[in-house]
Amino acid sequence: MAIRLHDTALHWKLLLNPQIALPEAYMFGTLTIEKGTLDDFLLLLANNNQEFRNFFMSNLQTRLRYGLRKLWQDNSPDKARHNVHPASERIARTGAAK
Numbered sequence: 001m002a003i004r005l006h007d008t009a010l011h012w013k014l015l016l017n018p019q020i021a022l023p024e025a026y027m028f029g030t031l032t033i034e035k036g037t038l039d040d041f042l043l044l045l046a047n048n049n050q051e052f053r054n055f056f057m058s059n060l061q062t063r064l065r066y067g068l069r070k071l072w073q074d075n076s077p078d079k080a081r082h083n084v085h086p087a088s089e090r091i092a093r094t095g096a097a098k
Helices: 009-016 020-028 038-046 051-053 056-072 079-084 086-094
Strands: 001-007 031-035
Touching: 009 020, 020 031, 031 038, 031 079, 038 051
Parallel strands: none
Antiparallel strands: 001 031
């Protein structure tokens, strides 16, 4: 099994968020499988999944992601009102488009 990373920024992306960065890199072509097949690569990942979960960066990244989710997804009523288009307000008030 051999893979090639074609983008130097991918190293950091894989370290910080491998669950997203790995499939994206494969789809965008910045990660290619040089020896072996996609099935071989997926099997390798599946077999090492538990080891990855024990890796301290994985635990830290997971805790940070869930801990900071409130800040990232903050959609207070004031922010929500700011994002509403005037036509949407009219439809919501009247129940129909005019």
